[in-house]
Each structure stands twice: as structure tokens, then as C-alpha cells.
Amino acid sequence: MKAVQVQGNSLVWADTERPALGPGQVRIAVHATAVNRADLVQRQGGYPPPPGASPILGLECAGEVIEVDEHVQRVRPGDRVCALLAGGGYAEEVVVAAGQVLNIPKGLSFIEAASIPEVFATAYLNLYMEGGLKTGERVLLHAGASGVGTAAIQLCKNTHNPTFVTVSGQRKIEACVALGADVGHDRAAGSFIAAVQAWAGSGGVQVILDPVAATYFVDNLKVLSLDGRLLLIGMMGGTIVEANLGMILMKRIKVIGSTLRARSIAAKSLIMDSLERDVWPAFASGRIKAIVEAVIPLPEAEKAHTLIAGNDSIGKVVLELRR
Numbered sequence: 001m002k003a004v005q006v007q008g009n010s011l012v013w014a015d016t017e018r019p020a021l022g023p024g025q026v027r028i029a030v031h032a033t034a035v036n037r038a039d040l041v042q043r044q045g046g047y048p049p050p051p052g053a054s055p056i057l058g059l060e061c062a063g064e065v066i067e068v069d070e071h072v073q074r075v076r077p078g079d080r081v082c083a084l085l086a087g088g089g090y091a092e093e094v095v096v097a098a099g100q101v102l103n104i105p106k107g108l109s110f111i112e113a114a115s116i117p118e119v120f121a122t123a124y125l126n127l128y129m130e131g132g133l134k135t136g137e138r139v140l141l142h143a144g145a146s147g148v149g150t151a152a153i154q155l156c157k158n159t160h161n162p163t164f165v166t167v168s169g170q171r172k173i174e175a176c177v178a179l180g181a182d183v184g185h186d187r188a189a190g191s192f193i194a195a196v197q198a199w200a201g202s203g204g205v206q207v208i209l210d211p212v213a214a215t216y217f218v219d220n221l222k223v224l225s226l227d228g229r230l231l232l233i234g235m236m237g238g239t240i241v242e243a244n245l246g247m248i249l250m251k252r253i254k255v256i257g258s259t260l261r262a263r264s265i266a267a268k269s270l271i272m273d274s275l276e277r278d279v280w281p282a283f284a285s286g287r288i289k290a291i292v293e294a295v296i297p298l299p300e301a302e303k304a305h306t307l308i309a310g311n312d313s314i315g316k317v318v319l320e321l322r323r
């Protein structure tokens with residue numbers, strides 16, 4: 001089969017071995033996959049795949065099931081599915097544990113479905129399972145127009161949680177508000193503290209979903225409420241920080257670090273089952289939408305990475321292979 005391979009500084013569409021189907025696995029003919037920021041880090045050697053995972057890039061896909069292990073009952077050959085992957089999505093075929101595969105929500109295309117698994121699983125896991133978000137609690141979402149951010153805004157709207165986003169530029173603020181955010185702050189204008197405090201009042205925000213880390217850490221502590229939860233899911237602003245830990249103690253703040261990719265199959269299956277139960281109906285009814293900035297042919301993945309690296313995209317960049 002063919003797959004996108006990292007050769008030096010380039011992404012090359014080239015022949016590689018077809019992956020073997022393991023116990024409990026499903027083989028999918030990939031129709032579309034999508035870019036995640038982690039892919040840009042992985043190609044530079046900074047985010048190696050967990051043990052046993054494919055070295056090929058790609059954390060999600062949508063396509064048609066073409067083979068299943070004899071013990072798999074969840075899906076059958078011919079099903080239109082999407083899947084959460086630990087790697088291997090930038091290829092003609094991928095194999096994945098059945099628990100990480102779901103039938104595509106009713107009415108969605110392969111392109112739309114390919115944009116869902118990684119960012120919705122990340123947002124769901126961190127807001128609800130790790131962050132314990134309750135109806136009505138206020139949420140601060142950094143990088144609100146990112147793939148994860150656009151998923152999180154919509155999930156929060158769906159569970160009646162007001163959201164404040166930080167982004168770059170008016171175009172992204174407007175896009176986030178259109179998706180359901182209450183207010184947006186342009187990070188080029190400086191600290192978000194005053195704007196968040198004006199929005200949230202003296203109570204502060206209960207939950208922060210933060211892929212930025214160091215540069216936002218102290219300001220995050222300042223705007224969190226008593227018993228607030230800070231979910232650290234990325235390090236785009238660095239990792240080293242000097243902070244007054246007294247704020248964590250006095251406000252009983254929980255700082256939670258979280259990655260999705262290295263979790264067990266059982267843990268990922270639980271997240272996927274939760275998405276199917278709690279979020280798939282909202283996709284089917286149109287209340288939640290796949291947010292796709294661009295669709296680029298998979299063999300031209302380099303163009304998609306350049307687009308993501310420019311920090312100008314809203315939602316997801318999808319890589320299409322078959323229609």
C-alpha cells in the first residue's frame with residue numbers, strides 16, 4: 001500500500017508494507033484522515049508513537065471497513081466508520097482495535113467524520129471525564145479556534161456551559177462566537193485576565209482547557225475559581241514557569257495533565273463509547289458540526305502541514321484519499 005512517509009524534512013507519498021490485522025482489530029480502507037498539531041511535532045522527532053503503534057503519521061481516519069478479526073462484533077465489512085488511532089492514518093489502509101472504531105454519525109461525509117475523533121475525544125475526555133465539568137460551570141478555552149477548541153466550544157454549548165475563548169484575530173473570535181462561545185479575546189492584545197474577570201465576575205472560571213502551558217500558567221491560576229480545574233493538554237507556550245503555588249493551595253485548584261494517545265485501548269474505547277452516547281446524536285441532528293477549514297489530497301500532506309503551522313486555520317484540515 002501507499003502511505004505518507006517522513007523522509008528528512010519532507011513528506012513523501014511512497015510504498016510501504018500493509019499492516020497485519022491483529023486480534024480484536026479492524027482493517028479500514030482510509031477515505032480521509034486529518035491533521036493534528038501533534039503530527040507536526042512527530043515528524044520532527046518530538047512526539048514518538050507509543051510502543052506498538054504505527055510509525056506512520058495520522059491520529060484519526062474515516063473510511064470503509066474491509067476486514068475484521070473473527071472476534072470483532074462491533075462493526076462489519078462495508079460499514080462506514082471513523083476511528084481514533086495511535087498512528088497510521090496517513091495511509092491507504094490502517095488497522096485499529098475495534099473499540100476505537102465507531103460508525104459515522106448519520107448524515108456525515110467521510111471528510112466530516114475524519115475531522116472528529118481526535119479533537120472530540122480530547123475535548124470530551126478533558127472537560128467531562130478529567131475535569132468533571134458540571135452544567136452551568138464557566139469554561140475558559142485557550143486556542144479556541146483550534147481543532148480541539150472548536151470541538152470544546154460546541155460540546156460546552158451542548159451541555160449549557162458558558163465559554164470564553166482566547167485566539168488570534170477578529171476572524172477567529174467571530175468564528176468561535178458563531179459556534180457558541182460567549183466572548184473572545186485576541187491574544188495579541190496581551191493578558192486575558194481583565195477580560196475573563198469582567199466576563200466571569202468575582203467567582204472566576206471553574207474549568208480551563210489549556211494547550212499553552214507555561215506562558216499562561218500564572219494568569220490561569222488568577223482567573224480560576226475556588227475548586228477550579230486546570231487541564232493541561234499541550235505545551236505550545238513552553239514548560240518552565242515560576243509561579244506562586246499558594247494560589248493552588250488557597251483556591252483548592254486541581255492541575256491535571258493529560259494525553260490521549262498513550263492511553264490503553266480500554267480507556268480509548270470508553271471515551272469513544274461516551275462520544276457515541278453523548279455526542280453522536282448531536283451530530284446527527286446538526287446541533288454539533290464538523291468544522292473543516294480545508295480539504296487537501298493526502299499525497300499533498302505537506303501543504304496541509306504548512307497551513308496548520310501558519311496558525312491561521314479554524315477547526316480541522318482534512319486529507320482526502322478516496323471519495
Ligand SMILES: NC(=O)c1ccc[n+]([C@@H]2O[C@H](COP(=O)([O-])OP(=O)(O)OC[C@H]3O[C@@H](n4cnc5c(N)ncnc54)[C@H](OP(=O)(O)O)[C@@H]3O)[C@@H](O)[C@H]2O)c1
Pocket residue numbers: 035036037038118119122143144145146147148149166167168169172187211212232233234235236237258259260261308310311312313315316
Ligand atoms: N493532550 C492531548 O491528549 C491532546 C490531544 C489533541 C491535541 N492536543 C493539543 O491541543 C492543542 C490544539 O491541537 P489542534 O490540533 O487542535 O491545534 P490546531 O488546530 O493546529 O490549532 C492550534 C492553535 O493554537 C494557537 N497557538 C499556536 N501557538 C500558540 C502559542 N504559543 N500560544 C497560544 N496559542 C498558540 C494558534 O491559534 P491562535 O493563534 O488563534 O491562538 C493555532 O492555530 C495542541 O497543543 C495539541 O498538542 C492535546
